[in-house]
Amino acid sequence: MPKLNENYLHVKDSYLFAEIARRVKAYEESYPEKASRIIRLGIGDVTRPLTPRAVKALQEAAASQAVAETFKGYGPEQGYGFVREAIAAYYGRNGVQVDAGDIFISDGAKSDTGNITELFARDNVILVPDPVYPVYVDTNTMDGKEVVYMDGREENHFLPMPDESVKADIIYLCSPNNPTGACYSREQLKIWVDYALRNQAVILFDAAYEAFVTEPGLPRSIYEVEGARKCAVEFGSLSKTAGFTGTRFSYTVVPGELTFCASSGEEMSLRAMWNRRQSTKFNGTPYIVQCAAAAVFTEEGMEECQENLSYYRENARLITEALARKGIPFTGGVNSPYIWFQCPGGMQSWEFFDYLLENAQVVGTPGAGFGKNGRNYFRLTAFGTHEKTAEAMRRFEELLG
């Protein structure tokens, strides 16, 4: 009989968004006459199609696969040089220097933020904000690792800062934040970088929503902060930026400077370890997707993406204005596609989820799914269509009277 990884006993039966989908399906089965009215503003899944440049590159790359001379088999596990260079150039245009050789192409920030736990031993002090993207906690739990929470509350604008009495080894930060939409300033990130350098800790910085930053002066990469190359890994994604939730493309930056001592005293490089991990367990992102991604990372490609993001920003405006009219405090919606607010009437978040689904057929994400500090909060995404977002907020306001 196999001995199972019993750490799985310590994670919830289903992943947050799978649980939401299950509950919505159960509702549809119980009330089939209401099914067509349901508006989904729960999981952050995009509704705008791929941009023209991405589609053209995909089509050309697909056509090249019909020709023996241009056909591609296995690609480099780290990703093709042309797309790694395109990402380095994108960073460069934002004033940040990243070496193409430090960039590893993958199929999703979810996979990479989950898989990176393999590089770290069990007995680390792992700091995770609460509320938080559930992948960070679930993947550490599956690995038998314990996390230490740092509270994100209204008082700190959901942006926890270092507690000098805690000596962390690994720190997860996500900015602009999923789920709260809050965004660290450069000064705040500098405090985190200094803390990490003092403690020889690694920051795992999830920048999946960087393209949503609109307020001038807010950082879009942790590498905007001096010293970050010595302590931070950064995750980026085209899921939300370019509508690749179905197409799949992400990247992880592991600077060569990230070296630490093994217990034997031998120096170990995180970049070399990640390279070893990826080349052993991953055969790369499809060639045609990498071609589409390279087109996205050009100046013109990103301009097209920003048009789509403006579309979502308009939805965020519709949501935040409705909340403001109801006097409901919220964060996010400006530098982020997520809007995070207190559940009305003192309701708990799953209670409010059911109330909204049953009475307005609107689906959101209960804050409890992101941690204990989310128990009385709720998240809506700006990724719907204008029509459905406006209708959802009309029903929301009507329901709250």
Ligand code: MLT
């Ligand atoms: C979310 O809704 O939080 C995201 O879509 C989840 C993800 O990116 O995996």
